[in-house]
Amino acid sequence: MTAVHQFFTMKIKTMAxxxxxxxxxxxxxxxAPEDTPEAAAPTSPSGLAARATxxxxxxxxxxxxxxxRAQIRRQTQLKPERAPGLAxxxxxxxxxxxxxxxxxxNTALGESLVYLVDVPLTxxxxxxxLKKREMLLFANDAGxxxxxxxxxxxxxxFAQLAFxxxxxxxxxxxxxxxxxxxxxxxxxxxxxxxxxxxTLVGESETQIFLETTDRSPVSLTVLRRPGQPxxxxxxxxxxxxxxxxxxxxxxxxxxxxxCALPASLPSSANLARDxxxxxxxxxxxxxxxxxxxPCARAITTTPQT
Numbered sequence: 001m002t003a004v005h006q007f008f009t010m011k012i013k014t015m016a017x018x019x020x021x022x023x024x025x026x027x028x029x030x031x032a033p034e035d036t037p038e039a040a041a042p043t044s045p046s047g048l049a050a051r052a053t054x055x056x057x058x059x060x061x062x063x064x065x066x067x068x069r070a071q072i073r074r075q076t077q078l079k080p081e082r083a084p085g086l087a088x089x090x091x092x093x094x095x096x097x098x099x100x101x102x103x104x105x106n107t108a109l110g111e112s113l114v115y116l117v118d119v120p121l122t123x124x125x126x127x128x129x130l131k132k133r134e135m136l137l138f139a140n141d142a143g144x145x146x147x148x149x150x151x152x153x154x155x156x157x158f159a160q161l162a163f164x165x166x167x168x169x170x171x172x173x174x175x176x177x178x179x180x181x182x183x184x185x186x187x188x189x190x191x192x193x194x195x196x197x198x199t200l201v202g203e204s205e206t207q208i209f210l211e212t213t214d215r216s217p218v219s220l221t222v223l224r225r226p227g228q229p230x231x232x233x234x235x236x237x238x239x240x241x242x243x244x245x246x247x248x249x250x251x252x253x254x255x256x257x258x259c260a261l262p263a264s265l266p267s268s269a270n271l272a273r274d275x276x277x278x279x280x281x282x283x284x285x286x287x288x289x290x291x292x293x294p295c296a297r298a299i300t301t302t303p304q305t
């Protein structure tokens with residue numbers, strides 16, 4: 001074995017060990033149908049980019065210290081014994097790529113990147129050819145190799161997406177909102193809720209106070225007025241604003257609520273003692289959940305709290 005070949009083999013082994021730990025923690029990738037072409041396979045870079053929801057992109061962004069646009073220069077398929085945890089129908093590739101742009105992150109990246117990624121096999125049972133293709137990578141810095149290339153660890157099993165201007169346009173506002181000076185807090189649950197009937201028939205107000213990981217106050221208000229549709233809003237602070245609005249769909253505030261609130265109001269959080277008031281609080285909470293809509297995921301899993 002030449003010195004060069006030995007060096008390259010050791011580099012792959014080191015990167016394989018790093019990724020194996022990540023795959024053990026997050027679970028192996030789902031199997032792609034063997035007769036699906038790479039371009040259309042749900043777990044191919046193109047398929048992942050097409051399927052990724054707003055929720056997926058926020059999740060990947062939050063897990064990543066770096067979001068990088070890169071062009072693949074070379075790929076090397078690892079042998080099965082060097083790819084622990086590899087799912088059937090997939091190949092693990094050692095990728096060498098050129099940095100095209102750092103979309104987000106404070107790490108100073110060089111011109112060269114290396115990383116490992118699992119990709120679905122083609123209908124012929126071979127690894128797809130990714131050379132010269134541009135990718136958007138959600139990753140974390142794993143140091144530099146002996147040649148000075150930045151070693152990246154992808155932020156999830158499906159964190160390599162085929163780059164397109166449209167995908168970048170979806171990701172950039174998310175990254176901007178995550179690093180804003182006053183991002184919405186992470187919701188941890190519901191502290192308490194109380195529904196109070198009004199003086200007129202059909203009039204009521206329900207207040208729902210939420211728990212947050214940083215203990216900052218967040219509350220929901222549901223108002224019902226005779227002859228008017230029910231309306232709700234969220235107050236992100238100490239002052240409860242009865243004129244507060246619901247968050248815009250596919251915004252970070254929407255994500256914080258839609259992807260963290262339980263499906264129904266916990267009985268223990270309902271402070272009302274009167275059965276009618278308790279039913280009203282539960283009904284108003286269900287109205288909020290319906291209004292928010294589902295926290296739809298296609299390529300990520302719910303983050304562990």
